[in-house]
Amino acid sequence: MMIKTTKILFVCLCLSGFVSVKSQAQRLVIIGLDGFSAEGFKTARHPNIDALVAEGVLSLTTRPVMPSITLPNWTSHLSGAGPEEHGIVNNEWKLDAHELQALEKDQEGYYPNVFKLLKEQVPGIRIGYFYNWGKLINSMNQKYFDEISFEKEFKYRANYSKAYDYLLKNRNHPTTLFLYSVHTDFAGHDHKWMSPQYITAIEEADAAIGDLLAKLKTAHLYADTHFMLITDHGGLPEGHGGVSMTEMQVPWAVTGPKINKLGLVDFANSNKNTALVIAGIYNLKNLPVTWSGVLPKNILKKNPKNLKMYLR
Structure with a gap:
């Protein structure tokens, strides 16, 4: 009788929130920092990012797609393809006003991205899209997002706070959250890349990331979560869009339960590969035939057989 009563009490405490139980739901947080150069990564202090990626994979030689500007690159991250395939070649792209046609489109006319596949193949998944640069969402079909x-x-701290609330609310559902800030890029434009203000912007982002991770650990939502750290380009000196190595080398990292601990790697990598890694984490099938990204073969602890053709 005592055992049964204890079990009932424990369940009631869990439901009321007094006892935290580790969630087993699959979870991915994509942290995006715009204009985060490899040079900036090597110069700034970011202990929270360092601790996050220490158990996974870090590249400081990942190549953006060309042109090395914002919208084409974030679209490539999430769509597994380059501008020549998805058709977003500048920051002014709109669904009803663009020049280059995509090789493939969904029913609404958008190039098929990884969020579409997640919604179609992962039962009950929740997808959040949190951002602070208005044009960023233009290439995304918003019907795949549960919360925007x-x-x-161009502020970002409220979104970081909302990110925790969103992950906590959906702790029992598979969840993917895209959490993006443009403030690092603006620091480069306003004060020059590698200026003290630019380095400070990176370090402030690291502090916000650290606060989020600490709250996730307290809520027992950290250990079973995958994290990605991605960006779009570097800069030289106030701008970007060219092909200098400063613009064309960026940090890229992934960690989590399904990711091998490789540390710093130097294999060839592209922003186009991000969506393939997400597909591998969720074991997605039937990827768009026009995706040109690849799945670096050593990143996942076990590569899904259905993604074998995408392995490099």
Whole structure:
């Protein structure tokens, strides 16, 4: 009788929130920092990012797609393809006003991205898209998002707080959260890349990341979560869009339960590969035939057989 009563009490405490139980739901947090150069990574202090990626994979030689500007690259990250395939070749792209046609489109006319596949193949998944640069969402079909949060005036701290709330609310569902900030890029434009203000912007982002990770650990939502750290380009000196190595080398990292601990790697990598890694984490099938990204073969602890053709 005592055992049964104890079990009932424990269940009631869990439901009321007094006892935290580790969630077993599959979870991915994609942290995006715009304009984060490899040179900036090597110069700034970012202890929270360092601790996060220590158990996974870090590349400081990942190549953006060309042109090395924002919208084409974030689209490539999430769509497994380059501008020549998805058709987003500048920051002014709109669904009803663009020049280059995509090789493939969904019913609404958008190039098929990884969020579409997640919604179609992962039962019950929740997808959040949190951002602070208005044009970023233009290449995304918003019907695949369960929650969208746009923070005005290029601020980002409220979105980081909302990110925790979103992950906590959906702790028992498979969840993918895209959490993006443009403030690092603006620091480069306003004060020059590698200026003290630019380095400070990176370090402030690291502090916000650290606060989020600490809360996830307290809520027992950290250990079973995959994390990606991605960006779009570097800069030289106030701008970007060219082909200098400063613009064309960026940090890229992934960690989590399904990721091998490789540390710093130097294999060839592209922003186009991000969506393939996400597909591997969730074991997605039937990827778009026009995706040109690849899945670096040593990243996942066990490569899904259905993604064998995408392995490099």
